[in-house]
Every structure is written in structure tokens, then in C-alpha cells.
Amino acid sequence: MSDTSRNRLRRSIRQTLTIARRDFIATVFTPIFLLFLFAPMIFGVIGGTVGGMSAASMAGGGDRSRIVAIVAADQARTVADADRRLRAVFRDSQEPPPLTTLSPAANPAAQARAAFSAKDYDAAAVLYGPLDRPTILFGGRSDRTADYLATMAAETLAAERLGGRMPAVAATKTRFVPPHPAAGPSNRPNPSAFFAVFGIFFLTLFLSGQVVGTMAEERSNKVVEVLAAAVPLESVFLGKLLGMFGVAILFVGFWGTVVGNLGLLLPGDMGRELASITPAVGAAPFSLLFAAYFTTAYLLLGSVFLGVGAQASTMREIQLLSLPITFVQMSMFGLAAAAAGRPGSWIASMAEVFPLSSPFAMAGRAANRAELWPHVAAIAWQLLWVAVFITVGARLFRRGVLQSGSARPWWRRRRVA
Amino acid sequence: MTTGDWACSASGLVKRFGDRRVVDGIDIAVPRGAIYGVLGPNGAGKTTTLRMMLGIIEPDGGTRQLLDAEHPRDASDRVGYLPEERGLYPAMKAREAIAFMGALRGLDWRTGRRRAGVLLERAGLGHAADSKIRKLSKGMAQLVQLLGAVVHEPDLLVLDEPFSGLDPVNQERLEALITGERDRGATVIFSTHVMAHAERLCDRLAIIAGGKRRFEGTVDDARGTLPARVHYVPHHVGAGLAAVLPPDARADGDGWRFQLPAEGIEQLLVRLIQAGHGISGLSIERPGLHEAFVRIVGRDALEAAA
CATH class of the missing domain: 3.40.50.300 (P-loop containing nucleotide triphosphate hydrolases)
Structure with a gap:
């Protein structure tokens, strides 16, 4: 590289970072940024409070839902034991309603129908009649609960035939992670692939869309003329993109640290699910690739949104762009998710090559396949497209907004000179 | 250069x-x-x-x-x-x-x-x-x-x-x-x-x-794209004064205004003195940039731009 080229590169980097620094500081050191940063917490607290109040309200009224078994008094204990054994299989949120047993009246069918009008509980399903041929009434969406009662009846009969008790089983439970195939690609999807695709999609969904309006500030306060006179528009675009990426990194880093240190904040089984992720490339390379693909996904989508948003001259036009932006993101997610579910298929190859879906699909590939070299090529390919999108965006801006032709590239200038 | x-x-x-x-x-x-x-x-x-x-x-x-x-x-x-x-x-x-x-x-x-x-x-x-x-x-x-x-x-x-x-x-x-x-x-x-x-x-x-x-x-x-202008005030206003002055001379208050002759002012002054009109006031005014600008751009162009 000649001294001139080196100086030109050094100057471009300096100009880009100057723009990025300004945008980062202008975004981060504002009260609105605190709202942005703490939005998940604020809305989490609001959601939690509202949810808690709802739960308290429900708890106050008691969970009145019940499954009802109308069985002879001498069978009630066996039925209750069967219910306890079966119930252990379910997670809390999937458990059927608690069991209530009733002694049969003169007309069990009428009694069963009357159970749905009981004052002290709400019957989801009611079983009556002999256990080998029970009749089960169920309401609304309780067909699964009806199945549960049928299984409970069978379990009860089985226990009775074994003298009232089921045999005790002392099982040894050990989590087993199947080894990855040593060689040769597998076409079976790894569950981690969907996590990878969804993770990057989730992170970029809200963050990259913010880039769309960044040039509007320069256009409205006319700073664009100052910038365009001092710095090539390509550096302005890249600088703004990197500035906003810095904001995104700060956001992700902050919440990553919070969630990492307070695992309890993870919803539901997510912590356990994350721990079970076993990507084909291995955990450490996968983490690096995940970060790299988050970066390229942000830069790719951001550069497209920045270029399109720069053409908009009013906030109304920018707001109108939010729908197509979301559509593009959802499409890329859908394509990459389909690719993750069918590794080695043509749709997977297409998603890996198409620039906007490539980071998502390649993250899925990292979970499905062990080779590392395609990732080097993919990251280079994606960065090339970032450069293409920024160049095209800057040229469109130069022609459309500054009403200029495009500058002759430096390599052509040199040839002419 | x-x-x-x-x-x-x-x-x-x-x-x-x-x-x-x-x-x-x-x-x-x-x-x-x-x-x-x-x-x-x-x-x-x-x-x-x-x-x-x-x-x-x-x-x-x-x-x-x-x-x-x-x-x-x-x-x-x-x-x-x-x-x-x-x-x-x-x-x-x-x-x-x-x-x-x-x-x-x-x-x-x-x-x-x-x-x-x-x-x-x-x-x-x-x-x-x-x-x-x-x-x-x-x-x-x-x-x-x-x-x-x-x-x-x-x-x-x-x-x-x-x-x-x-x-x-x-x-x-x-x-x-x-x-x-x-x-x-x-x-x-x-x-x-x-x-x-x-x-x-x-x-x-x-x-x-x-x-x-x-x-x-x-x-x-x-x-310099415009000639200088002369403002002359005679000491004695006589009937033949206009004939002595250059053809573009126009009366302006108690004096006359005209373009500086190409050969200079000296010969004209001699003629005025000899004719007995005398000199009560004389100034040679170079045109300002504004006048030069108007002449160069053209009054029509200025009015079109206004």
C-alpha cells in the first residue's frame, strides 16, 4: 500500500470515528437514552406489577377450577394416589386442575351435570360411572383434562389389580448430551440453531431500526452541508452506523451483564434451555460467531435502513418506513429460521448467501454444522455488502439530496491523472 | 502565474x-x-x-x-x-x-x-x-x-x-x-x-x-470598466456654457455632470476659463463597485434576480 493510500485510509478512519463519536455521545448523554436503556426494566416492572395485581386478584378469589371424579368411597384413596403419581409428570403451568372426589348419588349422570353448577368450585371435567367404562363430561377447552381423567381411571384400575399399589420405581436420572458426529455434515437440525437465529433477530429487531432516522437530524438542522464539505459521505454514513452500533452494544452489554448476573431474571425455562445449547462448532467459537453475526446483522440491516431513511425528508416519511423495515426484518428471520430447520437444503444455502439473511442463517449453521471456514467467508461476504449498501446509500444521498453527480472513485482519478 | x-x-x-x-x-x-x-x-x-x-x-x-x-x-x-x-x-x-x-x-x-x-x-x-x-x-x-x-x-x-x-x-x-x-x-x-x-x-x-x-x-x-464622472460648478453662468461642455453634460442643481473626457479634464478647463465661466467647484468622481457591478451584470439580470 502506497503512502498516499495509507494516508487516505487513515484519514477515512479518523473521519468515520469522529462522526461515530459525535453520534454516540449525542445519543447516550441525553435523558431520553435513560428511558431507552431502562425501558425493559420499566416495562418489566409495570408488567410485573400489573401481572402481580392480577395474580393477587385471582388468588384472592382462589383458583376454583377442579376436575371431579364421582367414585365409590373405597376407590377415592386409590384415585387420589393415581392423580398424585400422574400429576408429577407435569410442569406447574401444564398441570390439570386439582382433583375433587365425590361419592356417587342415586343418579350419577345428573350429579355429574350438577357438578358444573357447583357453587364452591368450577368443574373443568367430571368423571362418573364404572372406571373401566367411565363417562366423562368436559366443558369448553377441557378435552385434554378429559383425557387426563381417562388415564387416571386406567391408572386406578391398574393399581387396584396390583392390590391397591403401583410398584415403586427408584429411577436414576442423568442429563446426557449426545456427542457431535466427528465428521460429515448432518441434516438434522440442532435445537440450538433456532436459538441462534432468534437471538440475533431479537437483538437486531429493535436496535437496527433506530438507524433509519439518523440522517434526518443533519438534514433538518442543515449540518449536512458542513459534514459533506469536510468528510466523504461514505464516512458520514459509516460513522453514523458505527455510532448507533456503539449505542446498541452499550444496550446489549448493559442488559447482558444484568441478566448474566441475575439469572433469576430470565423468564421461565430460558436459563435451563440456554444451558442446554450444544452448538456443533463448540460453545466458545459459537459465542464469538454469535457476536460477529450480531455485528454484521446490525451493520447490514442498519446500512440499508440508513440509506433508505436518508432519502426521507420529513419525520412523517421516516415513520412510514417503520412498516417496511419491520417487514424486512421479519422476512429475514423467517427465511433464516426455515434454513435453521433444514440444514443442507437449498433454502438454507439461499439464506446463507442472501446478504440480509446471511448473518441469521450462518448463526444457525454454526449450531448445525462444525466447519469453521464457511464462517470466515460469510463474514467477509457480509462486510462486503455492508460496504456496498453504504456506498449506494451515500451515492443516492449525493444525487438526490445534494443534487450532485457522484465523485469519481480515487482509483479512477489516479488513472486519469 | x-x-x-x-x-x-x-x-x-x-x-x-x-x-x-x-x-x-x-x-x-x-x-x-x-x-x-x-x-x-x-x-x-x-x-x-x-x-x-x-x-x-x-x-x-x-x-x-x-x-x-x-x-x-x-x-x-x-x-x-x-x-x-x-x-x-x-x-x-x-x-x-x-x-x-x-x-x-x-x-x-x-x-x-x-x-x-x-x-x-x-x-x-x-x-x-x-x-x-x-x-x-x-x-x-x-x-x-x-x-x-x-x-x-x-x-x-x-x-x-x-x-x-x-x-x-x-x-x-x-x-x-x-x-x-x-x-x-x-x-x-x-x-x-x-x-x-x-x-x-x-x-x-x-x-x-x-x-x-x-x-x-x-x-x-x-x-475602471466605467469612466469617471465630472461634477462642475461654473463661477459665471453664461449663455454659451452648454456649448463648451461635452455633449453628454446635464445640468444638476447649480452645476453640471458629465463623463470625464477621454483626453482628460485639462483642455476643457482651459476652454471654460477662456470663455469666462470660471470654476466655482470641480470634482472628478470615480464610479463605485456598485455601479460597476450593475453595469457588468446588467440591470435586467439584477431585476430578474430580485
Whole structure:
């Protein structure tokens, strides 16, 4: 590289970072940024409070839902034991309603129908009649609960035939992670692939869309003329993109640290699910690739949104762009998710090559396949497209907004000179 | 002069916006160390010419050279620019805004902030150094932007309509700043349609109208495009006075006005004295730049631009 080229590169980097620094500081050191940063917490607290109040309200009224078994008094204990054994299989949120047993009246069918009008509980399903041929009434969406009662009846009969008790089983439970195939690609999807695709999609969904309006500030306060006179528009675009990426990194880093240190904040089984992720490339390379693909996904989508948003001259036009932006993101997610579910298929190859879906699909590939070299090529390919999108965006801006032709590239200038 | 003597030059610059040629083959060469005015009525193509010379927009034809660079972009760190449409980030403090503009041109932030403080003090805006731009008056913000254009001590300073929007006190400050920059060794180009500033400041100037360059030279050269005018007041008004005076002489109050004869005033004065009219008052008035500008641009073009 000649001294001139080196100086030109050094100057471009300096100009880009100057723009990025300004945008980062202008975004981060504002009260609105605190709202942005703490939005998940604020809305989490609001959601939690509202949810808690709802739960308290429900708890106050008691969970009145019940499954009802109308069985002879001498069978009630066996039925209750069967219910306890079966119930252990379910997670809390999937458990059927608690069991209530009733002694049969003169007309069990009428009694069963009357159970749905009981004052002290709400019957989801009611079983009556002999256990080998029970009749089960169920309401609304309780067909699964009806199945549960049928299984409970069978379990009860089985226990009775074994003298009232089921045999005790002392099982040894050990989590087993199947080894990855040593060689040769597998076409079976790894569950981690969907996590990878969804993770990057989730992170970029809200963050990259913010880039769309960044040039509007320069256009409205006319700073664009100052910038365009001092710095090539390509550096302005890249600088703004990197500035906003810095904001995104700060956001992700902050919440990553919070969630990492307070695992309890993870919803539901997510912590356990994350721990079970076993990507084909291995955990450490996968983490690096995940970060790299988050970066390229942000830069790719951001550069497209920045270029399109720069053409908009009013906030109304920018707001109108939010729908197509979301559509593009959802499409890329859908394509990459389909690719993750069918590794080695043509749709997977297409998603890996198409620039906007490539980071998502390649993250899925990292979970499905062990080779590392395609990732080097993919990251280079994606960065090339970032450069293409920024160049095209800057040229469109130069022609459309500054009403200029495009500058002759430096390599052509040199040839002419 | 050789190419190296020019701070910037352009030859045959052309720019079309749609079907309209807003700049139509303009040639400009600005000597190093000069204060150079680009004059013209509204819509003449001054701003477009300056933007092309700085590389903000690309010309449709012609060539340009800026501080020895084939492409203006390669010299952008050595240029300061105040655009016609002022623009600053409203949430930035004045000192930071100046340092930022310096950083865009390669000045490190620390030096930029230090110089910004000095420049603001010198411009009488020391009290506003840590005020946000949105809290400054329009004139103050304009001065801040101007200081941002010089903070990195550029070799070439380009100011597009720098005096518009400034009160007389700040206009005087700006004139001092422009001459100060020239004395430092910088070349200054500014566009204006106010002749008084150009007349006081410019070493050379170009007059543009209708996208074409109509004149290039010194202020004196421009004024020299019109002949001097004579105002003569006779001591004795006689019947034959009009016959002695040049044919274009017109009575004006107690005197007469006419164009200075090509051979000079001396022979006419001799004839007037010999004819007994005497001389009670005599002044030879050179035309101002304003008159020269009107003649060069053409009254029709000025009325079309108004």
C-alpha cells in the first residue's frame, strides 16, 4: 500500500470515528437514552406489577377450577394416589386442575351435570360411572383434562389389580448430551440453531431500526452541508452506523451483564434451555460467531435502513418506513429460521448467501454444522455488502439530496491523472 | 502565474440541475494569500460554484484544483468552510461545536477545545463557551460556526455569504477576522452581493451572473470598466456654457455632470476659463463597485434576480 493510500485510509478512519463519536455521545448523554436503556426494566416492572395485581386478584378469589371424579368411597384413596403419581409428570403451568372426589348419588349422570353448577368450585371435567367404562363430561377447552381423567381411571384400575399399589420405581436420572458426529455434515437440525437465529433477530429487531432516522437530524438542522464539505459521505454514513452500533452494544452489554448476573431474571425455562445449547462448532467459537453475526446483522440491516431513511425528508416519511423495515426484518428471520430447520437444503444455502439473511442463517449453521471456514467467508461476504449498501446509500444521498453527480472513485482519478 | 501560485482554480465548470445550466463554463483562479470575492446577484450560481470547487457536489463538466490536489476531497483538511445555510447541532455546546468542526478537519479534540476557548474570547463570546447552540442568538450561532471554520487554521477559507444575518458590530468583527486570516497566510474566498464588503476587503474578485463569469480582476479594474464622472460648478453662468461642455453634460442643481473626457479634464478647463465661466467647484468622481457591478451584470439580470 502506497503512502498516499495509507494516508487516505487513515484519514477515512479518523473521519468515520469522529462522526461515530459525535453520534454516540449525542445519543447516550441525553435523558431520553435513560428511558431507552431502562425501558425493559420499566416495562418489566409495570408488567410485573400489573401481572402481580392480577395474580393477587385471582388468588384472592382462589383458583376454583377442579376436575371431579364421582367414585365409590373405597376407590377415592386409590384415585387420589393415581392423580398424585400422574400429576408429577407435569410442569406447574401444564398441570390439570386439582382433583375433587365425590361419592356417587342415586343418579350419577345428573350429579355429574350438577357438578358444573357447583357453587364452591368450577368443574373443568367430571368423571362418573364404572372406571373401566367411565363417562366423562368436559366443558369448553377441557378435552385434554378429559383425557387426563381417562388415564387416571386406567391408572386406578391398574393399581387396584396390583392390590391397591403401583410398584415403586427408584429411577436414576442423568442429563446426557449426545456427542457431535466427528465428521460429515448432518441434516438434522440442532435445537440450538433456532436459538441462534432468534437471538440475533431479537437483538437486531429493535436496535437496527433506530438507524433509519439518523440522517434526518443533519438534514433538518442543515449540518449536512458542513459534514459533506469536510468528510466523504461514505464516512458520514459509516460513522453514523458505527455510532448507533456503539449505542446498541452499550444496550446489549448493559442488559447482558444484568441478566448474566441475575439469572433469576430470565423468564421461565430460558436459563435451563440456554444451558442446554450444544452448538456443533463448540460453545466458545459459537459465542464469538454469535457476536460477529450480531455485528454484521446490525451493520447490514442498519446500512440499508440508513440509506433508505436518508432519502426521507420529513419525520412523517421516516415513520412510514417503520412498516417496511419491520417487514424486512421479519422476512429475514423467517427465511433464516426455515434454513435453521433444514440444514443442507437449498433454502438454507439461499439464506446463507442472501446478504440480509446471511448473518441469521450462518448463526444457525454454526449450531448445525462444525466447519469453521464457511464462517470466515460469510463474514467477509457480509462486510462486503455492508460496504456496498453504504456506498449506494451515500451515492443516492449525493444525487438526490445534494443534487450532485457522484465523485469519481480515487482509483479512477489516479488513472486519469 | 504558475499553477502553484493558485490556492484554487477551476476551468470550464458546468453544473446542470435538470435542464437548467446553473453554472455555465466558469473559470476562476484564486491567488494564494489573497482575499477573493465572488460577487453576483441571487441565483447567479455563486454557491453552486463554491460547492463544486470544494468537492461537495460534482461538476457536470470542467476541471478544478484545490490546494494542489487534483480532487478537492484530498485537500479537505486544509480548508475551512462556512456554508450559506448555517447548520450546527442545537444540543452541542459552543466550545464542543467548534472542536467538532476542527476534528472533522483533522484537529485533535483537546487542541480544538483549547483554541475554541481562545477564539470565543476573542470574538466576545467567552461567556457563551459552555452554552448550548440552541440557546444562542442567530448571530452568535453564526459566529460560532465561523470560528469552527477557522479553528484548524486552514490554508483556504471559503465563506458563503458570511455577512448575511450579522448586525453591524459583528460584520465589523467578521471583516477583522477575514483580514486576520489573510495576514496569517490563509487565502480567503467569500461570496456576497453586498458591494461595500467586497470593496473594502477584496484583493481580487469575480462577478458571476446567469451562471457565467462576467468579470475577473481587482476592485479598481472593476471600477475602471466605467469612466469617471465630472461634477462642475461654473463661477459665471453664461449663455454659451452648454456649448463648451461635452455633449453628454446635464445640468444638476447649480452645476453640471458629465463623463470625464477621454483626453482628460485639462483642455476643457482651459476652454471654460477662456470663455469666462470660471470654476466655482470641480470634482472628478470615480464610479463605485456598485455601479460597476450593475453595469457588468446588467440591470435586467439584477431585476430578474430580485
